[in-house]
Amino acid sequence: MSSQPxxxxxxxxxxxxxxxxxxxxxxxxQLRNGRALLLTxxxxxxxxxxxxxxxxGSRLGGPIxxxxxxLTLGIALIAILGYTASVARDRELGVFQRLRxxxxxxxxxxxxxxxxxxxxxxxxxxxxxxxxxxxxxxxLDPAAYLLTLAMVIFCSALFLGVGQALVGLVKxxxxxxxxxxxxxxxxxxxxxxxxxxxxGTTFETIARWSPGGVVVTLLAGAMQPSAWSVDTxxxxxxxxxxxxxxxxxxxxxxxxxxx
Amino acid sequence: MALHVDDLHVSYGPKRAxxxxxxxxxxxxxxxxxxxxxxxKTSTLSAIEGLVRPDSGSIRIGEVDAVAHPTAAKARMGVQxxxxxxxxxxxxxxxxxxxxxxxxxxxxxxxxxxxxxNVHLGDEASKRFSQLSGGQQKRVSLLIATIHDPPLVLLxxxxxxxxxQARRQLWDRIERLRDTGRSILLTTHSMEEAQAVxxxxxIIDRGKLLTVDTPTGLIEKHKDDPRVRKVAHxxxxxxxxxxxxxxxxLRD
Numbered sequence: 001m002s003s004q005p006x007x008x009x010x011x012x013x014x015x016x017x018x019x020x021x022x023x024x025x026x027x028x029x030q031l032r033n034g035r036a037l038l039l040t041x042x043x044x045x046x047x048x049x050x051x052x053x054x055x056x057g058s059r060l061g062g063p064i065x066x067x068x069x070x071l072t073l074g075i076a077l078i079a080i081l082g083y084t085a086s087v088a089r090d091r092e093l094g095v096f097q098r099l100r101x102x103x104x105x106x107x108x109x110x111x112x113x114x115x116x117x118x119x120x121x122x123x124x125x126x127x128x129x130x131x132x133x134x135x136x137x138x139x140l141d142p143a144a145y146l147l148t149l150a151m152v153i154f155c156s157a158l159f160l161g162v163g164q165a166l167v168g169l170v171k172x173x174x175x176x177x178x179x180x181x182x183x184x185x186x187x188x189x190x191x192x193x194x195x196x197x198x199x200g201t202t203f204e205t206i207a208r209w210s211p212g213g214v215v216v217t218l219l220a221g222a223m224q225p226s227a228w229s230v231d232t233x234x235x236x237x238x239x240x241x242x243x244x245x246x247x248x249x250x251x252x253x254x255x256x257x258x259x
Numbered sequence: 260m261a262l263h264v265d266d267l268h269v270s271y272g273p274k275r276a277x278x279x280x281x282x283x284x285x286x287x288x289x290x291x292x293x294x295x296x297x298x299x300k301t302s303t304l305s306a307i308e309g310l311v312r313p314d315s316g317s318i319r320i321g322e323v324d325a326v327a328h329p330t331a332a333k334a335r336m337g338v339q340x341x342x343x344x345x346x347x348x349x350x351x352x353x354x355x356x357x358x359x360x361x362x363x364x365x366x367x368x369x370x371x372x373x374x375x376x377n378v379h380l381g382d383e384a385s386k387r388f389s390q391l392s393g394g395q396q397k398r399v400s401l402l403i404a405t406i407h408d409p410p411l412v413l414l415x416x417x418x419x420x421x422x423x424q425a426r427r428q429l430w431d432r433i434e435r436l437r438d439t440g441r442s443i444l445l446t447t448h449s450m451e452e453a454q455a456v457x458x459x460x461x462i463i464d465r466g467k468l469l470t471v472d473t474p475t476g477l478i479e480k481h482k483d484d485p486r487v488r489k490v491a492h493x494x495x496x497x498x499x500x501x502x503x504x505x506x507x508x509l510r511d
Contacts, residue, residue, distance in 0.1 A: 013334060013363030021360025029348040093344035101308045101338040102361040103330045257310075 018104045022112035030116050037120060040082060041127050044074035048128060052136040064227075067132045068219035071152065072191045072212060074124045079159035080184045081177075083117050084167040088176040091167075096256050110251060114160055121156040122149060144223050151222035154236065155215040157243040162187065162211060164250030171258050191216040211246075214238045260319070261286050261411045261442030262307070267316035269302045269466075276302035277313070278466035284411070284442050289433065291457035292446045295505050299466040300446040301341060304415050307444070308338050320411055334362065337404035341415040341446075343396070345388045351375065351399055352384040355406065362407035378402050378432075394425030401432060405441070412436060414445040418452060430456050450498040460497075464505040 030037065048070035052063060090096060099109050129145065132138040140148065166183065170176050191212030207213045214235045221232030262284040269277035277299045284290045294300045305311045307318055309329040318325040318332075325332035345354045352371050359366040366374070375384050378398045383391060388399065397417060404412055417433070418426040433456055437443055447453055453460045454474045461471040472480055474497050481487050482495040487503030 013361060017363055018361055021357050024360070025346060025349060025353065025357040028353060029346055032348045090346065093347065094340065094342055095344055095346055097310065098340060098343055098345060099361070100310060101333060101340065102358065103334040103363075104361050105330065 013103045015105065015108065019108050019112060022104065022108055023115060026112050026116040027119070030120060036082070037123075040074065040077050040120070041124055043077055044070040044124065044128050045131050047073050048131060048136060052138075063132075063136060063138045064224050065216065065220050066136070067128065067138055067223060068216045069188075069191065070128050070132075071125055071148075071219050072155070072215045073188050074128060075121050075152065075155050075159050075215065076184055076188050076212070078117060078121055078124065079156065079163040080166070080187065081180050082120075083113070083160060084163045084176050084180045085173075087113065087163075087167045088170075088173040091171075091256065092173050092258055094257070100256060106256075107251075110164075110254075114164075117160055118153060118156045121152055125149060125152045140223050141225070144225055147222040147225060148219065151218045154239045154243075155218055157247070158211055158215060158239045159187070161243040161246030161248075161250065164254075165246040166250070168250030168252075168254035171255050187212040209238065211242050214242065260284070261288070261321065262444060263317075263319040264303070264307065265317045267303065267306055267318065268314040269299075269306050269311055270314050271302075275466055277306065280316075280463065280466070280468050282461060282468065282471065284444055286410070286442055287437055287440050288459065289437050289443045289445065289457050291453040291460040292444065292463055293448070293450070293453055293460055293501055294446070294463040298464045298505070300463055301415055302466075303463070304413055304444070304446060308336070308413060309333055334407070335409055336411040336413060337407065337409040339397075339400045339404045339412075339414045339417055341419070343400045345399075347387060347389055350385050350387060351380065351391070354388060354399070355403065358403045359406050364407050366406075374402060374406070392425075393420050394422070394428065397421060397425070397429055398432070401429070405436060410441060412441055412443045414443060416446055416448065418447070418449065426452070450496070450501060454497055462501055462504055469504050470500075 048066060051066035051069060096109065100106060125148065129140070129148065162183070163180075166179055167176050170179060187210070189212070190207045190210040208217060208231070217232055217235040218239060221228045221235070260283055262282075264280060264282050267277050267280040268275070280299070280303055282290070292300050292303065302311065306313045307320075307325065309325065309332065313326065320332045320335045323332045323335060346357075349357065352368070352375070355371045355374065356366065359371070372381060372384055375381050378401075380391075380395060380398060380402075383395060388396060391399065401414075401417070404414070414433070418429050421429065430452070433443060433445070445457070458473065459471060460474050460477060462469045462477070470477060470480065477500050478495055478497060481500045481503065484500075484503055487495060487499050490502045491499040
């Protein structure tokens with residue numbers, strides 16, 4: 001028969017205290033990697049500029065979709081390449097094993113990391129939206145800005161779920177990096193073609209309901225609430241479903257150690 | 260009793276790593292676990308630390324059932340893993356602050372700096388873990404393992420890779436921990452270390468605990484064992500007992 005744990009003589013860690021300590025550390029690490037963070041801002045800005053000046057830009061859905069695509073690329077970059085690489089590297093170093101022998105529940109270790117990534121994505125979103133307003137002259141209503149930031153959280157959760165599944169199931173750092181690069185392009189490209197009929201309507205439908213397509217639909221809808229459609233409504237539960245499936249797989253079968 | 264392990268079994272797939280290990284560690288005791296590579300030392304520690312779930316058996320940290328209440332058990336023990344690493348972008352001061360927070364120990368910057376100065380790391384507070392020497396890294400790890408004043412400290416090969424000076428310093432620190440009433444379970448390959456700091460030593464091989472006693476008690480108990488006599492060169496040593504009981508073949 002197991003006995004109930006008695007109170008500690010000196011210290012009792014609380015979940016809120018544990019989360020605060022983890023968040024502070026993870027945020028410090030993220031800010032200290034400022035250069036890497038800034039580099040993740042560059043590709044979405046470059047895509048935004050490239051799409052807005054390309055002649056076929058209008059065929060992909062117009063300037064709002066251009067901004068949505070740039071945001072999709074930025075979110076995917078942070079989630080699929082940045083997050084997975086940092087988790088795989090820390091796992092290889094044994095950082096997670098060290099954390100796991102503390103009283104910190106394992107979910108707090110992951111939640112803290114994911115929360116910091118979502119903050120990074122929100123920061124990237126603000127930079128891209130400011131660039132869109134200043135450089136490409138795409139401005140939104142105040143409500144649309146708020147809705148966009150809210151949808152970025154859903155989209156971040158989706159792509160972070162994909163990243164979590166990838167890094168959760170694959171142990172090797174090199175394989176995680178390689179698979180990240182391999183899966184990154186199709187995810188973003190499908191988002192791109194979900195709003196284009198250049199490969200036909202069947203492909204467009206598949207692309208539109210792929211993870212990348214759902215993200216572009218949500219972001220484009222949020223930036224233009226007047227054009228919020230039935231598809232946009234359906235994209236919302238679809239993003240939640242994708243997030244639950246991918247993150248569930250990645251957390252349930254997460255390999256804490258490379259041994 | 261600081262630690263009570265009874266009939267512990269741990270498997271990794273079809274491979275049985277720990278096969279019925281039982282041991283007790285009393286308050287204020289340094290207990291050494293000796294064994295060749297792959298003998299089950301780290302797996303035994305991992306089960307106590309809550310890193311692997313045992314197939315069967317019980318583990319009690321003081322009054323707490325560590326299998327049923329792993330979080331409460333983890334709060335009562337300090338751990339130094341065999342190969343410890345911390346977040347590479349944090350400074351030593353930030354690492355100490357993080358782990359103090361995880362154990363619910365509120366520490367100010369001054370208090371952290373004082374703790375680091377106590378282990379002769381005052382000047383390294385702003386450095387990264389990877390910038391420290393092996394001995395300094397072990398001192399940081401030991402400081403973090405004891406930051407919450409745990410009654411039980413688990414040290415997995417704490418002096419591996421250290422030079423003689425750093426090793427002696429660490430032995431002194433381990434003995435000081437014992438002198439403050441803590442119990443310590445350490446694994447080691449070093450017979451010298453086992454004899455120098457451990458009150459009792461257990462030899463483990465192929466997942467089974469072969470024998471437990473004081474270092475001199477083990478020599479007395481096994482000095483006439485033919486397997487030990489066969490490998491002894493003159494007077495029987497603890498290493499002769501170890502080799503005699505575990506065999507001479509190489510382990511990976």
